[in-house]
Amino acid sequence: MQYVSTRGSAPVLGFEDTMLTGLARDGGLYVPESVPQLSHGEIAALAGLPYEEVAFRIMRPFLGDSFGSDQFRAILARAYDGFGHAALAPVKQIGANQFLLELFHGPTLAFKDFAMQLIGQLFEEALKRRGDRVTIVGATSGDTGSAAIEAFRGLDAVDVFIFFPLGRVSEVQRRQMTTPVEANVHAMALEGDFDDCQAAVKDMFNHFEFRDRVRLAGVNSINWARVLAQVVYYFTSATALGAPHRPVSFCVPTGNFGDIFAGHVARKMGLPIDRLVIATNQNDILHRTLASGAHTKETVRPSISPSMDIQVSSNFERLLFDVYDRDGAAVARQMADLKDQGGFTISQGALERLREGFASGRASEDETSATIREIFETTGEILCPHTAVGVKVAGETADPKVPMITLATAHPAKFPDAVEAAIGIRPALPKRMADLYDRPERLREVPNALPQIEAAIEGSIRA
Numbered sequence: 001m002q003y004v005s006t007r008g009s010a011p012v013l014g015f016e017d018t019m020l021t022g023l024a025r026d027g028g029l030y031v032p033e034s035v036p037q038l039s040h041g042e043i044a045a046l047a048g049l050p051y052e053e054v055a056f057r058i059m060r061p062f063l064g065d066s067f068g069s070d071q072f073r074a075i076l077a078r079a080y081d082g083f084g085h086a087a088l089a090p091v092k093q094i095g096a097n098q099f100l101l102e103l104f105h106g107p108t109l110a111f112k113d114f115a116m117q118l119i120g121q122l123f124e125e126a127l128k129r130r131g132d133r134v135t136i137v138g139a140t141s142g143d144t145g146s147a148a149i150e151a152f153r154g155l156d157a158v159d160v161f162i163f164f165p166l167g168r169v170s171e172v173q174r175r176q177m178t179t180p181v182e183a184n185v186h187a188m189a190l191e192g193d194f195d196d197c198q199a200a201v202k203d204m205f206n207h208f209e210f211r212d213r214v215r216l217a218g219v220n221s222i223n224w225a226r227v228l229a230q231v232v233y234y235f236t237s238a239t240a241l242g243a244p245h246r247p248v249s250f251c252v253p254t255g256n257f258g259d260i261f262a263g264h265v266a267r268k269m270g271l272p273i274d275r276l277v278i279a280t281n282q283n284d285i286l287h288r289t290l291a292s293g294a295h296t297k298e299t300v301r302p303s304i305s306p307s308m309d310i311q312v313s314s315n316f317e318r319l320l321f322d323v324y325d326r327d328g329a330a331v332a333r334q335m336a337d338l339k340d341q342g343g344f345t346i347s348q349g350a351l352e353r354l355r356e357g358f359a360s361g362r363a364s365e366d367e368t369s370a371t372i373r374e375i376f377e378t379t380g381e382i383l384c385p386h387t388a389v390g391v392k393v394a395g396e397t398a399d400p401k402v403p404m405i406t407l408a409t410a411h412p413a414k415f416p417d418a419v420e421a422a423i424g425i426r427p428a429l430p431k432r433m434a435d436l437y438d439r440p441e442r443l444r445e446v447p448n449a450l451p452q453i454e455a456a457i458e459g460s461i462r463a
């Protein structure tokens with residue numbers, strides 16, 4: 001299995017190098033040269049299997065010869081060991097043909113754990129074999145950072161630096177990043193918003209001299225291995241509700257377009273997905289793009305669903321590559337326009353393909369709160385604000401004949417202020433992390449300038 005860049009001019013790599021590299025050297029994102037197909041019978045056979053077994057069958061064809069089968073099974077077992085629910089990703093009904101896919105039973109209470117726990121183990125295994133080490137840098141709107149620090153803390157072959165926007169993550173998110181005591185993990189706060197953090201990380205990757213000197217690696221959702229890990233729960237949930245014998249739809253609270261792109265991959269593999277719905281908060285660049293064809297940045301407006309406060313939605317580039325018939329030069333031109341002019345317009349043909357595959361909707365702040373309230377009153381379920389954005393949009397776009405599964409991306413206790421404001425109840429953390437508010441924090445503020453950021457990293461890397 002080979003991987004190519006969405007901008008068409010970086011080296012073609014195998015799975016392991018794609019994973020260790022993160023961003024391609026031409027600024028693009030790696031995607032598989034071709035997507036493996038599963039037959040109707042192979043998909044039907046997934047129903048009822050343990051999550052780890054489905055993960056093995058879905059991901060194995062993408063790995064090439066990077067990991068042996070027994071080794072990969074052992075890695076999966078370790079990765080999903082620390083989850084607080086036996087099914088890992090249970091499906092719950094909340095209305096007539098409306099379902100939640102609960103993705104928040106991992107160690108940091110958001111769906112990011114599914115991918116991050118796995119790539120922590122994959123990195124460790126690959127680097128040990130190579131006798132190598134790397135410096136991982138990542139930007140976070142809150143959940144990626146905590147998941148990465150949790151997944152990589154204490155590992156020998158990696159130092160981890162996570163950049164988050166100062167004052168713009170929830171207290172639980174911040175504490176999950178600043179309280180681990182291991183010397184190889186570092187939470188760094190930057191002045192600005194998530195897009196500024198993401199831009200700083202991209203600039204480091206494009207500074208090849210630094211990139212090579214510290215052996216930079218990335219674990220943002222631009223990392224293909226993360227997208228791949230997220231394909232699995234589309235299959236477990238869809239087959240639980242009758243696929244492939246009947247189609248299902250998914251509504252995905254979206255920020256950086258990683259989670260929903262995994263749904264696109266599942267569909268390309270043969271899973272019968274009727275609608276893939278992009279749900280955005282007031283930072284609605286993707287919703288506007290689908291409506292008008294114009295992909296134009298606005299300034300990020302902080303919301304009660306902060307993990308989706310994004311205007312530069314990195315993984316959207318992977319979808320563009322597909323709707324432009326895999327023309328890397330065309331994608332590179334549009335990405336240059338996005339960077340230099342703040343936007344681009346999608347060609348008519350590509351826009352039509354985009355609309356065939358996706359629907360979209362947005363939820364305002366008030367609508368998000370109202371949805372938390374309404375679902376609590378009608379079902380007793382407490383939604384996190386991101387999930388509420390999804391449920392609101394799912395309600396508008398659902399076809400009553402097709403099961404609609406909304407991805408429940410975080411545990412409500414990760415965003416207690418927003419939940420309390422909506423329903424007057426402060427959701428409690430699960431017992432296993434109840435002492436989070438008592439642990440001492442370790443945090444460094446760094447000016448948002450490349451030389452200072454790079455110096456801060458080099459000063460902290462272990463010898």
Ligand SMILES: *Cc1c(COP(=O)(O)O)cnc(C)c1O
Nearest residue numbers: 143255256257258259307409410
């Ligand atoms: C990361 C995140 C999202 C957005 O996911 P993307 O893959 O960036 O689209 C939504 N909800 C929560 C809780 C998240 O942590």
